[in-house]
Amino acid sequence: MNIYIVAIVVLFTLVSRIATTPIAHKSDVIKPVDQINSPYVRDIMRRSKAAEMHNYMNTSIDPCDDFYNFACGNWLKINPANSFEHVTTGFFESITLALDRKLALILKSGVQYNDTETDIKVKNFYESCTNIGQLQSGYRTKLKEIIAEFGEMPALVGDKWQEENFNWLETVGKISSKYGKDIILSIEVFADxxxxxxxxxxxxxxxxxxxxxxxxxxxxxxxxxxxxxIKIADDLKRYLGINEKVAKETAADIMDFEISLASGMIDEKLGLGLDEMTHLTTIDEMQKKYSPDIDIRRFFDIRIGADFNETIYEFIPDYQDNLKDVIIRTPKRIVANYIFYNLVSEFQLKIAKTRVRQEVLCIAKTKSHFAKVLDNMIYRKYNTKTTEMDIELVWNKLKNIYRSKLLSTELSWIDLDTRKSAIEKLDAMKLEINSYTKDDFAKEFANLTINGEDYVENIKNMLNWSASQLLIKLREPPKPMEAGELLSYTPANIIIENTIKVPVSLLQPYYLWAAIYPNALKFGTLGTLVGHEMVHGFDDTGRRYDKDGNSRDWWDELSTKIFTAKTKCFSNQYSKYIYGGRFLPESTAQSENIADNGGIRLAYEAYLNWYEDAVRSGQNLEFETLPTLNYTSKQLFFITYAQLWCSDSHPKIRDLQTSTDSHVPSMFRVIGPLSNMVEFSKEFNCELGSQMNPSNKCAIY
Structure with a gap:
């Protein structure tokens, strides 16, 4: 997943959606592999893994016709996405649920002798969230008091609202200054x-x-x-006590206003880089451009201070141009309702009917505010060095294979000097586990006060503390990128740091890899995930950044031209796939498809390299297959890769996926890359011209 934009401007990124159906609770109950010494137990576990893999497969399907359904055809029968609580199921959802179960044990354990001050603050926050009785006491009154800090909401006071006392920019500026909540306009500080x-x-x-x-x-x-x-109307009734008629009318106005604002956003399918979406400018220049409709100088004065006159980046100028028109034509009453609804949304917490259900909601809330602290708590309690060693092995193999590719004639279409720069970037690329062991949480959260009783007060303290960090960041050198839960969920290439970060959730063994499983599984899953992120450093976005993570064009003109032509091959290929009764939208942006295709190639070659080394050294390869599964180790590599993407999605969210996710639906993350690999067709004897072995194949790396 390429989150280079997140690394610079978190406010301009997509929100990661995590779904909810577990496969099994294996990693919660099985001991770490280094404690499993019995050959009998190891054999049972290998047979269990083989049975699990077989259960997901539909072997009546020809793997050369549809490898995804061959490998995953029974998945949706076992793990259906059949409700709005279980809107998607898949591997990442499963390991997230496993992590949540571990978090629940930690958060509900009370204060322990080895808890840090920050650990206790996090546990207090969770406890305040589960304190249903306290939450129900004066909840609406507290939300209305927050609104009153900045003015009056027309939907609440009706005809008493005084339009002449309302200034939208002053209001959003003060809200941002106190609570860090960005509404309509946003100022954020990140590395240049x-x-x-x-x-x-x-x-x-x-x-x-x-x-x-x-x-x-x-x-x-x-x-x-x-x-x-409908949700907005329900929120207005539930949290502010607004009657149904007014709530519906207000919700319709809010929705229309937000649509008008969003029309100034960039079309993500254009695949534009940050250098194309931003403009280096000054506050004075922006003031001349947008005044008097948008008082940029006043906004900065409120949010940061009157003495701030440094050069800034304007992100997507089209948005500010559109905002001028939208603000002029929209009644102030609607703008005010929009602002105050968005303000209280930060404090809204649905109160469940049972404490058990409330605990589930509160784990999610705690993660949204303390993701990196929770990752650190998990790492300290559950870390197994075995999995970290696995990741290091895979990483080193992948780097060596990629380096060999760049030195070989295989990528001779890239100019020698450009390849030299690519090797320098690859050599400088780092891999990190998101354990946050080097973070000084005691210092970072020293000024944050959290109690175990008042949830709303805690949120106010959290947001106020977060707002204060903006000024601190302005005067400090950049720190490693933070993106909340996003970095707890999936590996990511932080382009401006030239670093791949792996979440602690992937350290959980037995879901897809473990030392007692064949290395084919390790390389087919972990290897392809890390390889995917490695290739992001050289995709249509990553190749615009150098070894130090700075935006710089280090590609020669001819190599760029060939790269662009090869990218169009992917665009043509994937736009012919049908999902939910519609063709996938054609997109110039192909970074995820490039990474999928390049990542599995790297991982497969890395596995072959490991395998050949094992043969030469006389290593016993008896365990490179699984009992009861009649497939070679190389075939297992491809099956386990496909099962990494086994998933199901509720029919009502499929358009949502194709509209908001830069990745193609899971089935095409299998079909696309494998149909481009000659090696796959060789292992499954797919005839040229079959569905999984088309004559025209796309490849870059």
Missing amino acids: FAKNSENRAYIGHPDFPLESRSMYLDSVTEIYRESYK
């Missing part, structure tokens, strides 16, 4: 993508709940806009 040794302020649009321009404007996504509008 062109010179990442310095922090820079970025101004542009905030996060929008529906995430992407297409979700707000495309006809096929209208159902989600309607659902969101």
Whole structure:
């Protein structure tokens, strides 16, 4: 997953959605592999893994016709996405649920002798969230008091609202200054993508709940806009006590206003880089451009201070141009309702009917505010060095294979000097486990006060503390990128750091890899995930950044031209796939497809390299297959890769996936890359011209 934008401007990124159906609770109950010494137990576990893999397969399907359904045909029978609580199922959802179960044990354990001060604050926050009795006491009153800090909400006070006392920019500026909640406009501080040794302020649009321009404007996504509008009306009734008629009218106005704002967002399918979406400018220049409709200088004065006059980045100028028009034509009453609804949304917490259900909600809330602290707590309690060693083995093999490719004639279409720069970047690339063991949480959270009783007060303290960090970041050199839960969920290539980060959730053994499983499984899953992120450093986005993570064009003109032509091959290939009754949208951006295809090639070659080394050294390869599964180790590599992407999605969210996710649906993450691999067709004897062995194949790396 390429989250280079997250690394620079978190406010401009998509929100990661995590779904909810477990496969099994194996990693919660099985001892670490280094404690399993009995050959009998190891054999049982290998047979169990073989049975699990076989259960997901539909062997009546010809693997050369549809390898995804051959490997995953029974998945949806076992793990269906059949409700709005279980809207997607898959590997990442399963390991996330396993992690949540571990988090529940930690958070509910009370204060322990080895808890740090920060651990106790996190546990207090969780406890305040589960304190249903306290939450029910004066909850609406507390939310209304928060609104009153900044003015009045027309939907609450009706005809008493005084339009002449309302200034939208003053209001959002003060809200951002006190609580760090960005509404309509946003200022964030991140590393300068062109010179990442310095922090820079970025101004542009905030996060929008529906995430992407297409979700707000495309006809096929209208159902989600309607659902969101219904949610807004329900929130207004539930949390503020607004009557149904006014709530519905207000929700419709809020939705229309947000659609108008979102029309200024960039079309993510254009695949633009940050250098194409940003403009280096000054506050004075922006003031001249947007005044008097948007008082940029006043906004900065409120949020940062009147003495701030440094060069800034304007993110997506089209948004600010559109905002001028939208603000002029929209009644102030609607703008005010929009602002105050978004303000209280930060404090909203649905109160469940039972404590058990409340605990589930509160784990999610705690993760949203303390993701990296929770990852550290998990790492300290459950870390197994075995899995870290596995990751290191795979990483070193992948780097060596990629380096050999860049030195060979296989990639001779890339100019020698460009390949030399690519090797320098590869050599400088780092791999890190997101354990946060080097973070000084005691210092970072020293000024944050959290109690175990008052959830709303805790949120106020959290947001106020977070808002204060903006000024601190302005005066400090950049720190490693943070993206909350996103880095707890999936491996990621932080392009501006030239670093691949692996979440602690992947350290959980027995889901897809373990020392007692064949290495084919390790390379087919862990290897392809890490390889995917490695290739992101050289995809249509990553290749614009050098070995130090700075935005720089180090590709020669001819190599760039050939790269672009090869990218179009992927665009043509994937736009012919049909999902949910529609062709996948054609997109210029192909970074995820490039990474999928390149990642599995790297992982397979790395596995072959390991295998050949094992043969030469006389290593016993008896355990490179699984009992009861009649497949070679190389075939197991491809089967386990496919099963990494076994998934199901509720029919009502499939348009959402194709509109907001830069990745293609899971089945095409299997079919696409494997149909481009001659090696796959060789192992499964697929005739040229079959579905999985087309004559025209796409490849870059």
